[in-house]
Amino acid sequence: MIPKDLFSLYLIVDPILCGGHSHCVKFLNAVIPCGVKIVQLRAPNWHKGAILALAKDLPNGIPLIINDHVDVCLASGADGVHLGANDLPVESARKLLGPEAILGYSVNNEKALEHSIRLGHKIDYLGIGPVFLTATKADHVPPLGIERLRSICSRSIHPTVAIGGINAQNAAEVMAIGAPDALAVISAICAADQPTKATRELCQEIERGRKMKKATANN
């Protein structure tokens, strides 16, 4: 299992939003030093050859997670895979990846949370969302909202990453009230006018939200 403090800011990178292969590499080299702790490569509209080539070219130093494709993870030497309900079953993926790989699992409702609890140590963290409405994923279920996020996070036996419509305006509130361990963003960084500035702001807001939560807990 990965430590809870590993990923306060989890960046899901869409290479199309970033302008293609080489722009994506440059982009990550710029934003990672600003506070990104873990990167997921998510390119649902790209062929696997292109995803593998990009995965091999991405900067080292922080964990790289591949969305969906266990074979791309194995071929690229990435650190893990993120799986949703329609992807390979967690059991199959864990068998192929071995015990050391990081395996994330999407939780969109309470039923999926129950399943994640049954999966136990086969998964390392949960991606919980969408918290808010988002245009990035077209096939999305209705948003959870912060209260339902808080309920799911409180019952999770895994580290939790909130996802879906999160940006610098709502990050502190999500951390304080929803109380996940980390936040994941796509467009708040990938589509920002100034991605490095947006990354730093998000990190500050995450910290501010953590302090708000602690202050509330201490009262």
Place this chain on the structure above:
Amino acid sequence: MIPKDLFSLYLIVDPILCGGHSHCVKFLNAVIPCGVKIVQLRAPNWHKGAILALAKDLPNGIPLIINDHVDVCLASGADGVHLGANDLPVESARKLLGPEAILGYSVNNEKALEHSIRLGHKIDYLGIGPVFLTATKADHVPPLGIERLRSICSRSIHPTVAIGGINAQNAAEVMAIGAPDALAVISAICAADQPTKATRELCQEIERGRKMKKATANN
């Protein structure tokens, strides 16, 4: 390498064309005894969870090839993978699959043929096409025609499977003139009114084409 006589009729099965998971299983149980020698599962619009579930339910007894997804092949215990130019590179796939798996490679032009020759024993057969115009693959390159198919087949160092727009009306001619080792079809069987009858007819036409070729060679 798989023996040249293994796959005179190579069926690429599209589970959507076949009416979904359970219809696809029934369909294959019906057509395989009519002469299909090898099956490829190709479901580009399906999630991997559904492809894996179907792969596990398909009849045993003849080789099952998974289009594109090395991870699905490994998780399902299928016999091999078919790769195109945009998929994982052959070298990466072979490393993940091991030496025993059947690995097919798509050749759409002379440049890809040259690449297949360099790949040597890393691949087991070539899928060459499209021979004719076809509606099944939307992103297709222009058709090769029979003469160009013949030229490519004659230079291949691997067993060859012709694909693209092949049906009972043109199968004998393709075998006789183009001279591949086998023919692959999708809609000629999957979209036929009577799939078992269509399968038997295709097998007869393949044999007739082989005899025509031999007769020409002997004259």
